[in-house]
Amino acid sequence: MPTLTLQVNGKARRVDAESDTPLLQVLRNQLGLTGAKLGCGLEQCGACAVLVDGQSRLSCVAAASEFEGKDIVTVEGLAQDGKLSKVQRAFIAETAAQCGYCTPGMVIAVTGLFRRSATPSDGEVRAALSDHLCRCGSHARILAAVDRLRREG
Amino acid sequence: MAENPSLTKNPQLDSWIAITSDGTVRVRMGKVDIGQKISSAVSRLAAEELDVAPGRIVMIRPDTIDGPDEGMTSGSNSMEESGNAVRLASATARAVLLAKASVALGVEVDELDIDDGTITARSTNSSTTYWDLQGDQAFGVPIDIAARIKPAAARKLVGKPAAPLDLEDIVTGRHVFVNDMSMEGMVHARPVRPPHALARLEDVDDTVLKKLAGDGFTVVRDGSFLAVAGADEFQVIKAARVLFNAARWTSGPKLDNRDIYEQLTTNARMSMPVVDGLPVLDTPVPPPLTPPADAKASLSARYERAYIMHGSIGPSAGLAVAQGDTLEIWTHSQGIYLLRTSLAELLGMPAGNLRIHHRPGSGCYGHNGADDAAVDAAFVARAMPGVPVLLKWTREDEHAWEPYSPAMVMDLSGAIASDGSITAWNHESHSDTHVMRPRPGVAGLGPSRLLPARYLANPPAVIPPPPNMTHHGGIHRNLEPLYRIAEPRLVKHLVRDLPHRTSALRTLGAFANVYALEAFLDELAEAAGEDPVQLRLRHLDDPRARACIEAVASRIGPLSEAPEGYGRGIGFAQYKNAKAYAAVAVELTVDGNDRVRLKRAVIAGDAGQIVDPMGFTAQLEGGFIQSASWTIHEAVTHDPDGITSRDWDSYPIIGFDNIPEIETVLLDQPDEPFLGAGEAVCGPTGAAIVNAVARATGVRPRRLPLTPDNLRAAALSA
Numbered sequence: 092m093p094t095l096t097l098q099v100n101g102k103a104r105r106v107d108a109e110s111d112t113p114l115l116q117v118l119r120n121q122l123g124l125t126g127a128k129l130g131c132g133l134e135q136c137g138a139c140a141v142l143v144d145g146q147s148r149l150s151c152v153a154a155a156s157e158f159e160g161k162d163i164v165t166v167e168g169l170a171q172d173g174k175l176s177k178v179q180r181a182f183i184a185e186t187a188a189q190c191g192y193c194t195p196g197m198v199i200a201v202t203g204l205f206r207r208s209a210t211p212s213d214g215e216v217r218a219a220l221s222d223h224l225c226r227c228g229s230h231a232r233i234l235a236a237v238d239r240l241r242r243e244g
Numbered sequence: 245m246a247e248n249p250s251l252t253k254n255p256q257l258d259s260w261i262a263i264t265s266d267g268t269v270r271v272r273m274g275k276v277d278i279g280q281k282i283s284s285a286v287s288r289l290a291a292e293e294l295d296v297a298p299g300r301i302v303m304i305r306p307d308t309i310d311g312p313d314e315g316m317t318s319g320s321n322s323m324e325e326s327g328n329a330v331r332l333a334s335a336t337a338r339a340v341l342l343a344k345a346s347v348a349l350g351v352e353v354d355e356l357d358i359d360d361g362t363i364t365a366r367s368t369n370s371s372t373t374y375w376d377l378q379g380d381q382a383f384g385v386p387i388d389i390a391a392r393i394k395p396a397a398a399r400k401l402v403g404k405p406a407a408p409l410d411l412e413d414i415v416t417g418r419h420v421f422v423n424d425m426s427m428e429g430m431v432h433a434r435p436v437r438p439p440h441a442l443a444r445l446e447d448v449d450d451t452v453l454k455k456l457a458g459d460g461f462t463v464v465r466d467g468s469f470l471a472v473a474g475a476d477e478f479q480v481i482k483a484a485r486v487l488f489n490a491a492r493w494t495s496g497p498k499l500d501n502r503d504i505y506e507q508l509t510t511n512a513r514m515s516m517p518v519v520d521g522l523p524v525l526d527t528p529v530p531p532p533l534t535p536p537a538d539a540k541a542s543l544s545a546r547y548e549r550a551y552i553m554h555g556s557i558g559p560s561a562g563l564a565v566a567q568g569d570t571l572e573i574w575t576h577s578q579g580i581y582l583l584r585t586s587l588a589e590l591l592g593m594p595a596g597n598l599r600i601h602h603r604p605g606s607g608c609y610g611h612n613g614a615d616d617a618a619v620d621a622a623f624v625a626r627a628m629p630g631v632p633v634l635l636k637w638t639r640e641d642e643h644a645w646e647p648y649s650p651a652m653v654m655d656l657s658g659a660i661a662s663d664g665s666i667t668a669w670n671h672e673s674h675s676d677t678h679v680m681r682p683r684p685g686v687a688g689l690g691p692s693r694l695l696p697a698r699y700l701a702n703p704p705a706v707i708p709p710p711p712n713m714t715h716h717g718g719i720h721r722n723l724e725p726l727y728r729i730a731e732p733r734l735v736k737h738l739v740r741d742l743p744h745r746t747s748a749l750r751t752l753g754a755f756a757n758v759y760a761l762e763a764f765l766d767e768l769a770e771a772a773g774e775d776p777v778q779l780r781l782r783h784l785d786d787p788r789a790r791a792c793i794e795a796v797a798s799r800i801g802p803l804s805e806a807p808e809g810y811g812r813g814i815g816f817a818q819y820k821n822a823k824a825y826a827a828v829a830v831e832l833t834v835d836g837n838d839r840v841r842l843k844r845a846v847i848a849g850d851a852g853q854i855v856d857p858m859g860f861t862a863q864l865e866g867g868f869i870q871s872a873s874w875t876i877h878e879a880v881t882h883d884p885d886g887i888t889s890r891d892w893d894s895y896p897i898i899g900f901d902n903i904p905e906i907e908t909v910l911l912d913q914p915d916e917p918f919l920g921a922g923e924a925v926c927g928p929t930g931a932a933i934v935n936a937v938a939r940a941t942g943v944r945p946r947r948l949p950l951t952p953d954n955l956r957a958a959a960l961s962a
Contacts, residue, residue: 109478116478125424126417130557130606131639132481135892138557166417179415183407186858189866190279190607191414192558198415220900224892226557227279227607228869230903232862 095159099124100168106155114150114158115139118165126166126195130224137223140196140203141165147203149222166195169202177243178202181236189227196223197233201240209244211237248389250274250325251332254312257340257383260333261290265379267361269296272304274314275326276578277410279607280863280922282322284408285856286330292401293334293394295358296374303409307601308584316579316681318610318748320823320920327855327918335391337383344377396914402855403914422576422603423561423636430563431462433473433624433635434484435617435696436491437645440886441745443493444468444699452490456483463487464627467701471624473633481638498884499743505548505947508653508674511741514711518720518734521821523713533733535659535668541771542668544657547760548947550879551651553889554749555897558606559637560613560646562621566629570597575618576605579681583615586682586690587622590697590704609870611681611747613637613646616695623696643895644887645695648880649749650676650742652719654760658729660772666765666783669732671723673757674739677709678718680747695745711738716820722754722927725761726821727783743882751819751923755871758817758927759934759948766813766935767944776803776935777814788850788911789818792827795848795909800829803939809833810843811940815931817924824851824924825911828868828932830904834941838952840876840933842904850911851921861908863921868906871929873898876950 092107097114099122106121113132118124118141130138132151139151142164169176178201181187188194197220204211204219211219216237225233254260254274262270271290277283287301304311314325338358345363346353355366364371396403413419438444445468456463461474461483472487474480500507516523517530535542563574571593577583580600588595605614621635637645653674661667682693688704691697697704712718720736769776777797784790793816797803806812811834816827831844849864877896881888889895930948937955938944945958 112478119424120477123426124417125420125426128421128558129423129636130559131892133639133891135639136557166415170416175412175416179412182415183411186408186411186862188411188414189281189862190557190604191410191419192421192556192606194414195417217900224557224897224899226555226609226870226897227862228866228873229862230869230898230900231865231906234900234903 095156097155097158097163098161099163100165108155110156111154113152114155117155118150124165124167128192128195137196137200138193140199142199142203145203145206147200166198176202177240178205181239185232185236185239187229187232187236189229193223193225201237205240210241248325248328250312250314250329251387251389255386257333257336257385257387259312260330261337263374263378265375267375268300268302269294270302270304271330272311273326273330274306274312275317275322276306276602278317278578281408281856281859282326285323285859286326287409288401288406288855289327289331290334292399293331294338296361298401300361305602306580307599308580309599313581316582318578320819320922323918323920331393332389332391333387335393336388339391340383340385341374341377345372348372348377403857403912405857408859419604421558422563422574422605423558425563425574425603425634427632430632430634431473431475432477432480433471433621433633434480434638435620435635435641436470436472436484436487437641438468438493440499442497442499445470446492446494449490452486462628464624468699469623469696471620473624473628499882499886501884504651505653507742508651508739511739513740514738516711516736518723518736521715521724523711523720523736529735530733532657532670533668536661538662539659540662541768542659543767543771545764545767545946547654547763549652549756550948551648551744552874552878553643553648553880553895554609554612554646556606556608556612556642559639559642560617561634561636562618563632563634564621564625565632566625571622572599573618573622574601574603575614576603576608577614577618578608582681582683583618585684586694587619590691590694610749611647613642615682619694619696640890643890647680647745647747650678650746652753652756654756656760656764658768660768666727666729669729671732671761672735672737673719673723673753674737675719675753676739676742676746678746678748678752679712680709680745708740719753721752721820722757722817724821726789726818728785729783751926754819755926755930759930762815762928762931763934780816789825791911792816792825792848792850796827796829796846799846799907800831806831806939811936813932813935813939815928815935817927819924824849824919824921826864826924826928828925828928830932830936832933832936832940834937834955838955840937840950842872842902845904845906847906847925848909848911849921849924850913852913852916852919854910854912855918857910860910860921864908864925865906867923867925868929869898869903871926872933875930875933875948878949
């Protein structure tokens with residue numbers, strides 16, 4: 092089995108994975124990072140999103156080997172020194188989750204959005220979230236968290 | 245107050261509350277948190293009555309080992325059952341602790357103050373604490389159902405906004421769902437289902453079985469039940485596909501592919517009148533009421549709603565370990581005691597040998613695949629003694645095998661009499677059952693409702709579901725109008741021989757019944773030339789119902805004055821005519837591609853005394869968005885070879901591109917009892933959207949979902 096070196100949440104991690112093993116499987120089952128969720132395995136729901144070089148990417152299909160040499164950040168890696176990120180704080184302030192299954196993907200998508208622009212347009216917000224499904228209907232609260240972040244700049 | 249089944253069944257204080265010596269209050273309840281934040285609301289009730297800081301309350305996840313058995317978490321009953329039980333338990337504990345403090349400090353109870361669990365005598369300034377008086381000791385007393393509850397004016401926490409429990413864990417990825425669990429030596433498993441519900445397994449290619457065994461996989465087969473387990477999850481996913489392709493399935497009977505609405509109105513059925521919210525057995529259905537000859541308006545209309553699914557974002561999962569003659573399960577089931585009883589009966593085990601723990605799952609909104617996945621895991625675990633088995637359904641399993649909410653047909657007719665009153669009201673609802681949870685009952689009833697059991701070599705006989713005879717039960721939930729209508733003729737048809745397994749989804753029959761009756765009211769108003777808001781208000785006596793409607797009507801603006809190209813619509817109901825009241829108004833347009841685009845929504849809810857305003861808002865807004873998705877987008881489809889809604893492309897749901905601006909108005913009643921809030925908004929949402937589409941387009945659609953195809957068909961037949 093090939094050995095890969097992945098840069099995850101600021102640390103180099105060596106893992107053994109078959110060439111077709113999706114990144115999500117490696118994160119969850121080898122590195123114990125279960126924040127990113129398996130929702131569909133089809134790149135349809137967004138629950139598996141992680142940051143790759145600062146951009147939100149789905150991890151349930153693309154092989155882990157494609158991510159060598161890239162900077163991967165999972166939802167577990169957003170808080171720094173025990174302090175939640177602005178996006179995480181905004182989600183809490185706006186109660187932007189119910190069951191929470193889709194939430195890590197949403198937090199990652201919104202984090203990626205604000206890495207590109209401090210004041211994203213409505214169109215950019217919709218585009219950033221268009222791959223993300225939520226069944227509890229937290230959309231309006233998530234958009235409120237986005238608005239809070241835009242206000243805070 | 246009506247009898248509380250949670251207290252009747254679990255009368256001892258120690259079942260609910262424990263004071264620890266290290267300064268916490270451990271609260272157990274039997275209802276499970278499924279994202280509705282019931283544990284947040286209940287923890288605040290406990291903190292309030294006990295006068296402790298909210299952070300001292302530790303909510304213990306339910307299991308079948310100890311703690312109260314509160315049956316099923318469903319029907320918007322949790323605040324009334326768990327909420328009131330924990331409130332009374334907390335008040336009882338407070339009284340016991342005050343009495344003990346009175347002895348310890350040598351002063352009367354009424355000279356004592358409590359601050360965060362410290363009890364101080366006003367006269368002497370001496371003090372003691374809950375933790376010193378009671379730490380780690382049993383109370384040994386029953387809950388006092390007459391215990392004094394704080395009056396509204398004295399409450400410090402209840403009704404005030406607070407972040408829900410677990411939210412920090414959720415946004416940091418620390419919240420552990422069943423799907424995320426891990427144990428030493430654990431294997432992963434996947435079920436391998438037939439191509440469709442009627443297909444059965446003939447055999448599996450032996451060379452493939454040998455190859456899988458050689459590669460370290462365990463294949464479990466019993467009749468047509470097939471599953472595969474192994475150490476690496478991704479390899480198991482691939483092995484499950486290999487196994488499916490290596491299996492030969494019978495090509496016996498196929499799924500009935502005739503028009504589902506034709507099946508609903510022509511198949512064999514049990515029909516019964518419904519009077520005062522209750523079906524009446526063995527009574528002929530009376531003939532339809534006929535409108536008076538001088539009626540101002542008289543109409544009849546048929547409304548249809550497709551099969552829809554729970555559509556949990558996380559596929560169902562279960563973790564099980566078989567050890568000797570015991571079986572331990574971790575599940576996101578809504579009814580762990582009922583699952584235990586049914587599974588014990590199926591396996592011929594004493595129920596006490598089965599230990600079931602609730603752990604979080606993806607939002608389920610009713611009876612999804614949770615119980616079935618737990619049983620799948622148990623079957624695999626029994627074949628691998630001592631090995632923890634984490635079994636997950638795939639996305640395709642979840643879409644194709646969860647029990648759906650049944651398609652429904654609602655036939656309405658009625659009139660506006662010459663004096664302006666609604667009269668000659670007929671409402672007949674045709675549907676499969678909404679209640680197929682694995683409840684115990686006659687022998688085999690519970691087991692036969694566990695999907696994997698149906699595929700065993702010796703399956704329990706599938707027993708046709710009896711009609712739900714409870715007040716505002718399944719098909720007849722909200723069949724009875726809340727409006728002042730003299731002697732409406734209401735009929736429930738429990739239709740047989742339909743193609744899909746069905747069970748409880750948020751609101752059961754109420755969504756479709758409210759959508760139909762509230763759409764029909766608009767049609768009647770239009771036929772009589774009256775404003776639909778006024779027609780409703782003229783037939784409602786309950787001031788709380790009227791307040792909800794007035795709150796949304798005043799904020800959305802006159803229905804007839806929507807901006808050019810837009811339509812406004814309204815819907816209202818009191819859930820089960822007994823729970824929370826909700827009114828919804830929407831403003832929307834239908835674009836050039838016949839797609840419904842939501843612009844603005846106003847929601848008003850009255851759930852009695854509000855404990856957790858954030859939780860109530862989330863239930864109203866979330867229920868609105870989910871129901872908008874059902875209304876606009878959702879229909880389970882099939883062909884003779886099986887379900888064709890197998891992923892999010894073939895079963896689309898609402899996305900961020902169609903979320904309106906939402907204004908939510910909470911109508912608090914601090915001196916009134918709690919009314920369950922989780923389902924109230926769904927029916928009114930469907931009605932408001934349909935009514936707004938009719939006003940926006942001039943065409944009234946009567947078949948859900950409001951997809952471009954269905955809207956075009958409605959326009960062609962108008």
